[in-house]
Amino acid sequence: KAGVTQTPRYLIKTRGQQVTLSCSPISGHRSVSWYQQTPGQGLQFLFEYFSETQRNKGNFPGRFSGRQFSNSRSEMNVSTLELGDSALYLCASSKPSSEQFFGPGTRLTVL
Amino acid sequence: EDQVTQSPEALRLQEGESSSLNCSYTVSGLRGLFWYRQDPGKGPEFLFTLYSAGEEKEKERLKATLTKKESFLHITAPKPEDSATYLCAVQAPGNQFYFGTGTSLTVIP
Numbered sequence: 001k002a003g004v005t006q007t008p009r010y011l012i013k014t015r016g017q018q019v020t021l022s023c024s025p026i027s028g029h030r031s032v033s034w035y036q037q038t039p040g041q042g043l044q045f046l047f048e049y050f051s052e053t054q055r056n057k058g059n060f061p062g063r064f065s066g067r068q069f070s071n072s073r074s075e076m077n078v079s080t081l082e083l084g085d086s087a088l089y090l091c092a093s094s095k096p097s098s099e100q101f102f103g104p105g106t107r108l109t110v111l
Numbered sequence: 112e113d114q115v116t117q118s119p120e121a122l123r124l125q126e127g128e129s130s131s132l133n134c135s136y137t138v139s140g141l142r143g144l145f146w147y148r149q150d151p152g153k154g155p156e157f158l159f160t161l162y163s164a165g166e167e168k169e170k171e172r173l174k175a176t177l178t179k180k181e182s183f184l185h186i187t188a189p190k191p192e193d194s195a196t197y198l199c200a201v202q203a204p205g206n207q208f209y210f211g212t213g214t215s216l217t218v219i220p
Contacts, residue, residue: 004154031206042212043155043198056207090154099145100200100208102154 002027004093004103012109018079021106025072025093031055032074033100034066037088049074078108086110114138117199117211124218127188132214134199135181142202144182146175149196149213158197189218 005024013019025032033056034046045058049068066076072093078085086109092100118133136144143162147155159168161177168175172193174185184197196213203209 033208035210043200043210045208045210048206050206056205088152092154097142097202097206099143099157099160101157102147104154105152107152 004091004101006089006091006103006106008106009104010107010109012111013081014111015081015083017081018077019081019108020075020077021089021091021108023074023076023091023093023103025074025091026101029093029095029101030072031094031096032068032072033092033094034074034076035090035092036060037090037105038086043090046076081110083110115199115201115209115211117197117214119214120212121215122217124186124189124216126190126218126220129185129187129189131186132184132197132216133181134184134211136199136201136209137180138201138203138209140204142204144177145200145202145208146173146182146184147198147200149198155198186216189216191218191220194218 007022031050033048036044047066048056052068063079068074088105090105091103094100115136145160146158149155159175164179166177172187176183194217196215198213199211200208
């Protein structure tokens, strides 16, 4: 069974640009969550999508947005990038009320 | 406020020296507690799910236990390949997950 995949694996952007990250969940998983991981803050929850609807949202500014498609694939977008957005962005998929399985992450560097 | 605290932040063990990692939590209506292992630059790898106080799960040299306020990850006779960051997460109602900041484990040969 294929795991969670994320593309791209690495990104370098400059301040002010925008970026779109993609996540393909495990087949049959309809819940997709996004996290930001930095050395100082650990895993910070961004949002969760279930059946194309945002079900939960963390405490991040509106520059961070996401969506989910009918095949459960998800994208997250960050607009007007800031230096502090440099992080590992992780996607996780799960079945209802079950453990989350993580992808390898996208390493975003903002210069 | 729902919260997860892990201790210690870092732990260095000699190979074969057993120890325990702690995860304490405050969450209303716990739906599950999860342990993950994360290697540098990679996504967390799922280890265990615990649902109720008294429950225990084992996998190789790892054993996870759960009480009403905390969980322990016991590592018996660790090897250098057990070196990683171990993350604890709790699931609250509404499918909200809260993660601790992890314990960085180093096992010295």
